[in-house]
Amino acid sequence: LFGPSCHPDNTKSSDSAAVATADSTGDGSNQKAYRDTNRGGRPKGSTEDKKRADKRKKKEIVNSIVRKYATLQQEAKEANSKTLFKRVRVPDGTLARLTAEAKKEFNYEGEISLSLTTISSRMKSGNLEVWHPGVHSPILVVEVLLTSMIYTAYSVMCPLSVSKCKELMNSMLEGTEHEAALIKWKKARNMYNPNAP
Secondary structure: OOOOOOOOOOHHHHHHHHHHHHHHHOOOHHHHHHHHOOOOOOOOOHHHHHHHHHHHHHHHHHHHHHHHHHHHHHHHHHHHOOOOOOOOOOOOOHHHHHHHHHHHHOOOOOOOOOOHHHHHHHHHHOOOOOOOOOOOOOOHHHHHHHHHHHHHHHHOOOOOOHHHHHHHHHHHHOOOHHHHHHHHHHHHOOOOOOOOO
């Protein structure tokens, strides 16, 4: 006995089977077309492009904030040079205000981390705009050694003060190749002071 779908007179199921067989034994063009038209996700490389664009925009925002803050500090300095009484200073909260304004200007919703120390460092070096990552410390090896000494002193209940740490670091650098490397690094950034190396 034959079931309805397997009966010899059921030409509809026979034709369907033939089409299915032809598709599976053919050149696979139908299957390829199905795969091509059902691909999802972003185009290849678009995610990395967005990351680079966001990184670039963040640097533009930071550089913009530094320039504006440096301008305000310079204006305050010039005003102070003309008076002997009321000292002019950049108002508290200026950095936060400039950051909020810059994020709005550049349509950026991410976090912007920028300290007054960074701004001061850029101003001293005369380099308000930075587009590439900083280099490694030229005295990194000595810094690791100093850190271990600080922890050791603390563990034996003899913590070192900031002035003692500076004296210890200077004594370890004096007359070594690390001192020469540090001086060269500072000169390249207009930060070297022979009276306070």
